[in-house]
Amino acid sequence: MKLTLDWNCVIEVEEGRAQASHVSDLVSHHRQGNFEVALLAASASENSRSKKFPGNANLFKDRVSALGWDDLPLVSMPSILGLSYWDFSYIVDDDGKFKRDMDALWCVIAPKVTRSPSDYLPAGVSLTDEAIQSEELSKWRNAWCDVISAYSHIHDDRDVFVTNNTRDFQDNAEALSRLGMRQIFTPAETLEGLARLNSQGE
Template sequence: MLSFTLDTNCLIAVEEERPEAAAVRELVARQCAGRATVRLVATMAAENQRDGSVLDNFAHFQRRITELGFGELEILAPVAVFDLTYFDWCVLAHEEAEAEAIRLHEVLFPTSPFGYAHAVPAHLDEQRRAFAERKWRNQRLDVLVLHTHIMANADIFVTSDRNFLKQSKRSRLVELGAGLILTPAEAAAHDVTKAS
């Protein structure tokens, strides 16, 4: 049975009734019918919300996914990263975790620093600092969601984020263990009878 990992854009697509919402719902229906394994990653709760805030409680995220009809999906725990992951919804890093994350970051964000201190220098004024922190946070969460997908040995990463879907990056991410990276429509059209 194939396993799919949905990224945050899949949740947003359903919330906002974007064109790819039907394909995301099709994948969730396959999970409910026992024809696929569809998972979320706990880092989704740490993403910046529409109002720019960050959820202070993981239970808010759990209510959100239940309201969307995703309450039956497994939530994967990422490697713990201070100030990004929720204490009860992360795992301790294995020895190679940071090196793996850096390799993913170098493919996804080749011109951006990986570490907070370099990405958000102390000399920035308040406005530039807030922008740099938001950018760094989004990039690290993108890396974490894909890293968690890889750690779970999932088959297909489902996203509408163009950065993951660039041909120049897809093949390199596959080499790092990402498996297939597909849009929601591509994932929903993928042959569910293939063994994982």
């Protein structure tokens, strides 16, 4: 079984939030060989205090290393200028299909957020890397992170998406399952489900 931790799980542990111990337990299970736990190479910046992306691949790796999670595999994401870590990304083979898949996920996860980031910028402001990090794009950036996380999880053919973002993911689980997301749980729910499976197998 392959589990994906979204960036909210990283922040849970970094900031000692309520689900931190459950996330750590999942990592321990990975190290014991019970199942695979991987991290997304896409960061949900809006749930961190800084409201920023980690910035570059080295800063991303530093944050992972600070948690002692260097041994966890990474789920790569599509290469998108200004939004992806080139060290952990890949070139999309079929750009048309990628856009259709992203549109379908976007309609479910963030239906009230327009796809074009330029819609959130003041008139005459170009969409540069700096603009992507701006406060004006914070809502769009957070939606994009959620959608690309879902896409990357599905593209990597993984089984369980682990997140605390119940509003955008668990509440839309039925629609997302039709798009390829098999199971969506919080860290605590994931542990409970795995415990039930183990007890049934005994």
